[in-house]
Amino acid sequence: MLLAVTNLIPESENMAGMAVSEAVDWLTSVAKNRDRQAFEHLYDYFAPRVKSYMMRQGADESSADDLAQETMVQIWRKAHHYDPRKSAVSTWIFRVARNLQIDRLRKHKLHEVELTAEAEHNDDGLGAHERFEKRPDAEKLTALIGTLPEEQMDVVRLAFFEGLSHSEVSYQLSIPIGTVKSRIRLAFDKLRMGMGEKI
Amino acid sequence: MKINHHPDDATILAYAAGAVTEGFSLVLAAHMELCPHCRNRMAEANAVGGELLSELRPVAMSAGGLDNIWSRIEQEPEVAVTQPAVPAAVDGVPGVLTPYLPEGLGSLPWRSLIPGIRQYVLGGVESGRGSVRMLSIAPGTTIPHHTHMGGELTLVIKGAYEDETGRYGSGDLADLDDTVGHQPVVGRDEPCICLIATDDRLRFSGIFSRMLQPLVGI
Numbered sequence: 001m002l003l004a005v006t007n008l009i010p011e012s013e014n015m016a017g018m019a020v021s022e023a024v025d026w027l028t029s030v031a032k033n034r035d036r037q038a039f040e041h042l043y044d045y046f047a048p049r050v051k052s053y054m055m056r057q058g059a060d061e062s063s064a065d066d067l068a069q070e071t072m073v074q075i076w077r078k079a080h081h082y083d084p085r086k087s088a089v090s091t092w093i094f095r096v097a098r099n100l101q102i103d104r105l106r107k108h109k110l111h112e113v114e115l116t117a118e119a120e121h122n123d124d125g126l127g128a129h130e131r132f133e134k135r136p137d138a139e140k141l142t143a144l145i146g147t148l149p150e151e152q153m154d155v156v157r158l159a160f161f162e163g164l165s166h167s168e169v170s171y172q173l174s175i176p177i178g179t180v181k182s183r184i185r186l187a188f189d190k191l192r193m194g195m196g197e198k199i
Numbered sequence: 200m201k202i203n204h205h206p207d208d209a210t211i212l213a214y215a216a217g218a219v220t221e222g223f224s225l226v227l228a229a230h231m232e233l234c235p236h237c238r239n240r241m242a243e244a245n246a247v248g249g250e251l252l253s254e255l256r257p258v259a260m261s262a263g264g265l266d267n268i269w270s271r272i273e274q275e276p277e278v279a280v281t282q283p284a285v286p287a288a289v290d291g292v293p294g295v296l297t298p299y300l301p302e303g304l305g306s307l308p309w310r311s312l313i314p315g316i317r318q319y320v321l322g323g324v325e326s327g328r329g330s331v332r333m334l335s336i337a338p339g340t341t342i343p344h345h346t347h348m349g350g351e352l353t354l355v356i357k358g359a360y361e362d363e364t365g366r367y368g369s370g371d372l373a374d375l376d377d378t379v380g381h382q383p384v385v386g387r388d389e390p391c392i393c394l395i396a397t398d399d400r401l402r403f404s405g406i407f408s409r410m411l412q413p414l415v416g417i
């Protein structure tokens with residue numbers, strides 16, 4: 001599965017033609033009003049991207065189409081679980097698509113915990129500022145991602161979208177695994193700094 | 200619980216990308232249950248995934264895609280989809296592990312591996328060429344020096360151990376890759392119980408350790 005790096009560079013538009021708040025309204029309306037028109041807006045924007053994601057994970061075009069449809073069915077069914085205080089719509093949809101991909105293409109499961117729940121252990125020695133209070137600001141994050149050097153983004157994209165392990169990323173880009181990891185660390189340090197968090 | 204050792208950013212990213220074994224996801228979820236700092240990091244990594252999904256070059260859906268979706272929604276009965284809740288922690292063991300350790304730590308059917316070390320392999324967890332197991336290591340035991348073919352994640356559940364990279368107590372997670380060799384030593388006061396996931400086989404160095412390898416089978 002060798003891909004030229006140029007294939008990994010997405011088109012420059014992001015969230016083109018759709019404000020983040022609009023997506024929240026649509027998904028909320030799907031949950032509350034079973035709003036078919038709002039759902040179709042979500043479909044128009046996300047289904048072709050989820051299909052693209054599935055193809056990068058190794059699905060052929062027709063299975064990717066089918067997986068994108070199934071992702072959308074799950075979005076309809078699970079919409080009431082979406083909480084705009086906890087995550088952006090794109091984050092929530094990414095997780096639905098990712099978990100479906102792991103189940104269908106990798107055929108195993110991914111264990112997860114509720115990320116926004118307060119720690120049940122009060123003796124963890126951490127201050128309140130280290131607890132998760134609100135979701136990462138999607139617009140700010142988009143802008144920050146745009147400022148990351150390409151060499152860092154290439155590594156991050158390969159991991160996310162080709163589903164590659166770090167040693168596979170290392171092989172594909174012909175850089176040592178230590179360099180793969182340090183580029184990921186640099187990218188996340190910069191994102192966290194930009195999001196105004198202490199590292 | 201003061202947690203000092205956390206997974207690497209690269210590991211969190213691989214977890215968010217879904218590019219880890221089920222075994223790794225189990226150990227990472229168990230750590231995150233105890234660690235608000237890493238829950239935060241995971242939420243960020245997921246958010247990056249969402250942003251990158253939005254950036255992907257769209258591939259047009261098939262002509263009947265939307266109609267198919269509506270007919271699937273109409274045909275299949277609307278079952279209320281509930282998200283499975285993570286069970287509560289029992290006996291200091293993170294809740295995500297309780298389905299694998301239903302009786303708690305006390306009555307685990309440990310098997311002796313080598314003197315001082317007992318293990319229990321968690322069944323039915325996809326781990327590639329590796330495994331997920333609990334180890335119970337007697338006070339003062341030194342684990343033979345070894346490196347890893349792939350990665351190894353170790354979550355300390357009870358007790359503590361030390362190696363070249365520091366002291367690991369309850370809740371701490373050691374994130375090692377094939378570039379790191381280590382020789383953990385368990386504290387003298389109490390046994391150390393930890394959860395270890397590998398995604399490939401361990402590689403012991405030294406003649407005696409290599410002789411142990413076939414016996415240990417890790």
Ligand SMILES: [Zn+2]
Nearest residue numbers: 205234236237
């Ligand atoms: Zn942590």
